[in-house]
Amino acid sequence: MQIGSAIAVSFEKLAAERKQLVQQIAVSIKKLLLELNPVMDFLCKYTCFRCENVCCDAQHVFYNEVDLFFFVGLGVSLPPFQTRANGFQIRCSYWVRNFGCLLERIFRPYVCTWFICERQLEILNETFNNRQKNYLEQLFCTIRRARLLLCSVFAENTRWK
Numbered sequence: 001m002q003i004g005s006a007i008a009v010s011f012e013k014l015a016a017e018r019k020q021l022v023q024q025i026a027v028s029i030k031k032l033l034l035e036l037n038p039v040m041d042f043l044c045k046y047t048c049f050r051c052e053n054v055c056c057d058a059q060h061v062f063y064n065e066v067d068l069f070f071f072v073g074l075g076v077s078l079p080p081f082q083t084r085a086n087g088f089q090i091r092c093s094y095w096v097r098n099f100g101c102l103l104e105r106i107f108r109p110y111v112c113t114w115f116i117c118e119r120q121l122e123i124l125n126e127t128f129n130n131r132q133k134n135y136l137e138q139l140f141c142t143i144r145r146a147r148l149l150l151c152s153v154f155a156e157n158t159r160w161k
């Protein structure tokens with residue numbers, strides 16, 4: 001992905017302490033995302049396999065800049081390609097019939113993780129108590145804040161555009 005390579009080059013040019021900060025934020029985000037895994041796995045387990053309106057067909061789902069800042073900060077390989085070759089492609093290139101998404105959750109665009117569809121929301125409301133729901137809400141909120149911070153630290157100190 002061309003933009004990903006440009007971001008990676010800019011990251012290498014950051015001052016050592018900025019680089020370290022980006023890495024620390026990325027590691028924190030990873031930990032938070034891993035905490036979300038059991039919940040999202042649970043919700044998907046009871047819904048996705050029989051879904052007739054797969055959300056991976058949403059044409060607007062792409063990796064965004066913050067997703068790429070996150071991967072670069074984490075020091076992992078960038079995704080080999082975007083979710084779609086262009087805005088007209090309907091189904092995501094990482095989606096496989098009878099399996100679903102090929103990517104581990106932390107390597108998907110973040111929108112794929114925070115999206116909870118209507119059916120999943122019903123299950124969540126039926127099975128989770130208020131304390132669990134609050135915890136989940138806090139988790140999403142902390143991830144969102146950490147991503148904003150990552151974006152500001154990265155973008156303020158680089159000129160990758």
Ligand code: SF4
Pocket residue numbers: 044047048049051052053054055056116117118119120
């Ligand atoms: S998250 Fe919801 S809309 Fe998306 S595939 Fe699963 S059941 Fe379908």
Ligand code: SF4
Pocket residue numbers: 055056057061083092093094095096100101102103108109112
């Ligand atoms: S990356 Fe995975 S979860 Fe996200 S749209 Fe593509 S197939 Fe679906």
